[in-house]
Amino acid sequence: xxxxxxxxxxxxxxxxxxxxxxxxxxxxxxxxxxxxxxxxxxxxxxxxxxxxxxxxxxxxxxxxxxxxxxxxxxxxxxxxxxxxxxxxxxxxxxxxxxxxxxxxxxxxxxxx
Amino acid sequence: xxxxxxxxxxxxxxxxxxxxxxxxxxxxxxxxxxxxxxxxxxxxxxxxxxxxxxxxxxxxxxxxxxxxxxxxxxxxxxxxxxxxxxxxxxxxxxxxxxxxxxxxxxxxxxxxxxx
Numbered sequence: 001x002x003x004x005x006x007x008x009x010x011x012x013x014x015x016x017x018x019x020x021x022x023x024x025x026x027x028x029x030x031x032x033x034x035x036x037x038x039x040x041x042x043x044x045x046x047x048x049x050x051x052x053x054x055x056x057x058x059x060x061x062x063x064x065x066x067x068x069x070x071x072x073x074x075x076x077x078x079x080x081x082x083x084x085x086x087x088x089x090x091x092x093x094x095x096x097x098x099x100x101x102x103x104x105x106x107x108x109x110x111x112x
Numbered sequence: 113x114x115x116x117x118x119x120x121x122x123x124x125x126x127x128x129x130x131x132x133x134x135x136x137x138x139x140x141x142x143x144x145x146x147x148x149x150x151x152x153x154x155x156x157x158x159x160x161x162x163x164x165x166x167x168x169x170x171x172x173x174x175x176x177x178x179x180x181x182x183x184x185x186x187x188x189x190x191x192x193x194x195x196x197x198x199x200x201x202x203x204x205x206x207x208x209x210x211x212x213x214x215x216x217x218x219x220x221x222x223x224x225x226x227x
Contacts, residue, residue: 008153036218043118043205043218044156088155095214097144097163100207104155 006103019076023089030091118219135206141186142208
């Protein structure tokens with residue numbers, strides 16, 4: 001079993017839809033959770049960073065962490081064609097200078 | 113926001129030659145930088161962790177003599193792919209850890225094609 005599981009998709013939704021992206025993990029040592037967005041042939045861009053169970057909101061994005069279930073989610077409201085990208089979940093065991101472990105990434109297409 | 117640059121953005125080289133990729137943190141100091149490799153439609157795979165002024169720590173299966181990493185300053189790390197072969201063709205991405213925000217910021221990546 002991989003440390004971090006993420007459905008690679010592809011996921012296709014109409015413009016304006018609410019998108020739900022998820023990752024599960026097996027190692028309870030993971031304490032810090034991130035979501036990155038990666039456009040084709042570009043480096044990942046940090047969207048959300050959380051370290052406690054619960055919700056964190058930033059504009060149209062909401063990150064949700066459930067440590068008891070080892071499950072994290074990213075919700076995108078009012079999705080736009082410009083949101084079309086690959087979304088990568090990532091997590092780490094400690095803060096500062098510890099490597100990230102990535103999910104496979106979910107490819108999202110938002111259709112106008 | 114924190115900006116990380118990589119140079120070159122793409123490179124094509126002949127088999128057997130060496131290629132150097134630079135990673136710079138432009139507006140913050142990074143005591144730690146990470147190097148990743150990404151194959152098409154795959155996730156990022158960590159190659160090595162680089163700390164300023166010390167030897168890099170390589171992940172299992174990554175040849176340290178083939179992928180030379182130097183982290184000479186708080187804003188610059190380099191990855192040299194020595195004696196490159198077609199199977200080394202990939203997208204190489206670096207990230208730099210900001211002590212201020214405790215967050216990794218990624219460079220735009222370097223696409224390497226070995227003929």
